[in-house]
Amino acid sequence: MHIHYISENNSILNHFLSQIRDVTIQKDSMRFRKNIERIGEVMAYELSKILTYKEIDVQTPLGIKKTTALEDNVVLCSILRAGLALHTGFMNFFDDAENGFVSAMRFHPNNDDYFEIKVEYQAAPSFENKNLILIDPMLATGQSLVAVFQKLMSEETPKEIHIAVVIATPEGIEYLENNLPDNCHLWVAALDEGLNAKNYIVPGLGDAGDLAYGSKL
Ligand SMILES: O=P(O)(O)OC[C@H]1O[C@H](OP(=O)(O)OP(=O)(O)O)[C@H](O)[C@@H]1O
Numbered sequence: 001m002h003i004h005y006i007s008e009n010n011s012i013l014n015h016f017l018s019q020i021r022d023v024t025i026q027k028d029s030m031r032f033r034k035n036i037e038r039i040g041e042v043m044a045y046e047l048s049k050i051l052t053y054k055e056i057d058v059q060t061p062l063g064i065k066k067t068t069a070l071e072d073n074v075v076l077c078s079i080l081r082a083g084l085a086l087h088t089g090f091m092n093f094f095d096d097a098e099n100g101f102v103s104a105m106r107f108h109p110n111n112d113d114y115f116e117i118k119v120e121y122q123a124a125p126s127f128e129n130k131n132l133i134l135i136d137p138m139l140a141t142g143q144s145l146v147a148v149f150q151k152l153m154s155e156e157t158p159k160e161i162h163i164a165v166v167i168a169t170p171e172g173i174e175y176l177e178n179n180l181p182d183n184c185h186l187w188v189a190a191l192d193e194g195l196n197a198k199n200y201i202v203p204g205l206g207d208a209g210d211l212a213y214g215s216k217l
């Protein structure tokens, strides 16, 4: 797997990351969603640097400028719920992208800490021979991403696979490395220490879906 860590240099990205983690600031759910969206925009820009471009001539009022435009077809596919705000950030930059949505939730069959991932809802376009960008802000154990990936890949083969996460753990990255093809690209805005007993990211930010959209039953 090709891993791209995008917050190694100081930039405004670190400012957005600090705000989504801050226990006081993150209570403002509108700001939380907006910051995740802005992180999505930064990630989309970084990712765009390795896509394929074609040469074009642009007619300006004063002449012709030879330049480049995106050639690749992009499909953005997000994992519900928490992926939605990050998805918006990517959509803001990839104007012509097609869009897909898949649900994944932790299901606790024994009412203890053990969980399985339930993948139920899927609405996605064809991504055969296109660049698929799989979007989810949190890579904790990695089980949600792998379960969604396996459901999506059962029938089609994209040209390139990109996975975009905001906060990742070493355990989650290792799980992806063991369960996804070697040629995947993983884009990580921040790498954290690890997981707690409930498989939440430490220090992380808490529950991204709840912070963005409110607690669920
Ligand atoms: O790497 P994992 O251990 O699988 O955990 C990560 C998953 O947990 C979060 O979703 P969650 O299950 O909280 O659903 P939600 O978005 O509806 O809150 C997150 O958005 C990932 O999908």
Ligand SMILES: O=c1cc[nH]c(=O)[nH]1
Binding pocket: 082, 138, 140, 199, 200, 201, 202, 204, 205, 206, 207, 208, 209
């Ligand atoms: O730390 C975590 C782990 C899973 N889901 C989240 O939203 N946060």
Ligand SMILES: [Mg+2]
Binding pocket: 082, 207, 208, 209, 210
């Ligand atoms: Mg959640």
